[in-house]
Amino acid sequence: MTSTADHHTDLRAQLDTLTTEAFRPDLADIDRRPTLDIARTMNDEDATVPAAVAARLPEIAAAIDATAARMARGGRLIYAGAGTAGRLGVLDASECPPTFNTDPSEVLGLIAGGPSALLTAVEGAEDSEKLAVEDLTETGLTELDTVVGISASGRTPYAIGAVEHARTLGALTIGLSCNAGSALAAAAEHGIEIVVGPELLTGSTRLKAGTAQKLVLNMLSTITMIRLGKTYGNLMVDVRASNDKLRARSRRIVALATGATDPEIETALGSTGGEVKNAVLTLLGDVDGPTAARLLDASDGHLRAALEAARKH
Numbered sequence: 001m002t003s004t005a006d007h008h009t010d011l012r013a014q015l016d017t018l019t020t021e022a023f024r025p026d027l028a029d030i031d032r033r034p035t036l037d038i039a040r041t042m043n044d045e046d047a048t049v050p051a052a053v054a055a056r057l058p059e060i061a062a063a064i065d066a067t068a069a070r071m072a073r074g075g076r077l078i079y080a081g082a083g084t085a086g087r088l089g090v091l092d093a094s095e096c097p098p099t100f101n102t103d104p105s106e107v108l109g110l111i112a113g114g115p116s117a118l119l120t121a122v123e124g125a126e127d128s129e130k131l132a133v134e135d136l137t138e139t140g141l142t143e144l145d146t147v148v149g150i151s152a153s154g155r156t157p158y159a160i161g162a163v164e165h166a167r168t169l170g171a172l173t174i175g176l177s178c179n180a181g182s183a184l185a186a187a188a189e190h191g192i193e194i195v196v197g198p199e200l201l202t203g204s205t206r207l208k209a210g211t212a213q214k215l216v217l218n219m220l221s222t223i224t225m226i227r228l229g230k231t232y233g234n235l236m237v238d239v240r241a242s243n244d245k246l247r248a249r250s251r252r253i254v255a256l257a258t259g260a261t262d263p264e265i266e267t268a269l270g271s272t273g274g275e276v277k278n279a280v281l282t283l284l285g286d287v288d289g290p291t292a293a294r295l296l297d298a299s300d301g302h303l304r305a306a307l308e309a310a311r312k313h
Helices: 004-016 035-046 049-054 058-070 083-094 097-101 131-137 158-166 181-188 208-227 244-260 263-271 277-283 290-298 304-310
Strands: 077-081 107-111 145-152 172-177 190-193
Touching: 004 131, 049 058, 049 208, 049 244, 058 172, 058 190, 058 208, 058 277, 058 304, 077 083, 077 131, 077 208, 077 290, 083 107, 083 145, 097 208, 097 263, 107 131, 131 158, 145 244, 158 172, 172 304, 181 190, 190 208, 190 277, 208 244, 244 263, 263 277, 277 290, 277 304, 290 304
Parallel strands: 077 107, 077 145, 145 172, 172 190
Antiparallel strands: none
């Protein structure tokens, strides 16, 4: 039986091999430097992240296309991670309903330790593959779903456990990490490894690694939604107008898409229950609200296809 000391020795040996955990002697005196110098150094480090993401764009694009294909058939996008990685997944998931008018069940974020771990670290939760299986089981995971395991180190048991379990059920799996040759990428059908190098503070993967993960998650959700017809050009025509700012934005989007006057926009939104995409279709396709809804339903929500049908109507 392995002792706690032996386990910690093994874990330390693993961490010693990870780029994200590497020590940088050139920054050993950072606490003695002027604040502006530290800020410049940190900014310079952050500036390297987009290039690391760019190096993996083909893998990212392939994962997006596969995700969109599953979601077009009714599947969901589910993020799973611990700590910063888990919080980033929850953040991305939570922003999809207001941005793309998705149902809250369509894009989910699972974090090791549950919702309370968003605010306070839940010790030991990230070390449990079993916990990941339980969390995914509660979602009613199916083969149509996509599970994205997120882990800077690429060795977090919770993220790996989520991906391995999802794969046994036939779900699409993506492993997002910041170390080359990671166990997480190996476990997933689509491995994405954004190697950003050692952190400014040794092992503090909320920094460059966290930024890299945020950039990739932005791409994954946003481009998937573009592929699903949630936008018209670069306009968020599926935006959910749930507050004053979004109500103003919805009117601006209709104006940008159609060039209509304010009274025309108000009439269009009034005839479509405030649905931006439908309002745009009534104006550009010269159809009434019910017809717009029918055409959009027939085109699986793709406004360009619905507009083409309206012009033939």
